[in-house]
Amino acid sequence: MKEIFPGVYRRDKKIFTKNLVPGKKVYNEKLVREGGKEYRSWNPYRSKIAGAILKGLKNFLIKPESRILYLGVANGTTASHFSDIAKKGIIFGVETSFKPMKKFVKLCEERKNMIPILSDANHPEKYDAIVEEIDLIYQDISQRNQVEIFIKNMDKFDVQHGILMVKARSIDVSSPPKKIFEKVKKEIERYYEINETIKLSPYAKDHIAIFVEKS
Ligand SMILES: C[S@@+](CC[C@H](N)C(=O)[O-])C[C@H]1O[C@@H](n2cnc3c(N)ncnc32)[C@H](O)[C@@H]1O
Structure with missing residues (x-):
């Protein structure tokens, strides 16, 4: 295993995170043991940021002490890998739909660095009493x-860095997706500096990942 970013490992063409809860899978991913440590395979077809890493992302942004506000956390597939990485940090996961949130709540019982919030990300004022000192929005x-929604939350929590997964459709x-992506980039550039953009095909069709910073 070669560490390519803090807490992210690569072996051959696959990436992994070190399992925070050894022996436990989250979404039926492969568990691999090496040098007395257990790693969870990070599936780029299930997690867009994994796709961005495999497509050559330069600056990963998530660190062991990151405090992340995750909008659209669903049942926690991607968030579980953030929880492996941000061991000294915290992930606030916002989800509006009850069914995936139920699974995410269970996951938060095992992973103490994640906090579930059943809410609509259109209304950050509804969860701003819970969310504290965020340095990244995903x-x-x-x-x-x-x-x-992204800009509203970046603004509300006065966040330095943001990662936005855009689905054109x-x-x-x-x-055409290309036209939509240009429009989205222009809109974001009115408020933030864009550091990187990555097309996520073939892992996610007609999606791009946009990495922004407050200038
Ligand atoms: C593509 S899925 C997220 C997958 C997840 N990010 C992962 O990689 O594990 C999008 C999620 O956003 C949620 N969602 C949609 N509108 C929302 C809103 N206004 N506020 C919060 N969550 C929302 C949906 O219910 C859905 O679970």
Whole structure:
């Protein structure tokens, strides 16, 4: 295993995180033992940021002490890998749908660095009493107004860094994805500096990952 970012490992063409809860799988991923440590395989088809890493991401942003606000956490597939990495940090996971949130709550019982929030990310004022000192927002919400939601939360929590997963078809089914991505980038650049953008195909069709920083 070669550590490619703090807490992220690569062997051959696969990436891994060190399992925070040895022996436990989260989404039926492979567990691999090496040098007395257990690693969880990170599936790029199930987790867009894993796809971005495999497609050559330069600056990963998530560190062992990161305090992350995760919008659209679903049942915690990607968040579980963040929880492996941000061992000294915390992940606040916001999800609006009850069914995935139920699974995520269970996962939070095993992983003490994650906190579940059943709420609508359109209304950050509803969870700002729970969320504290965030240094990164990670958003993966396939909604028409996904950019508006992202900017609203970045603003509300005065966050330095953000990662936005954009799904073109959720914004507009009739326009070509390239045109939508250009529009989204222009909108974001009004407020933030874009450090990297990565097309996520073949792992996620018509998606891009945008990495931003407050200038
Ligand atoms: C693509 S899935 C997220 C997958 C997850 N990020 C992962 O990689 O493990 C998008 C999630 O966003 C949630 N969502 C949609 N609109 C939302 C909103 N306004 N606030 C919070 N969550 C929302 C959906 O219920 C869904 O679970």
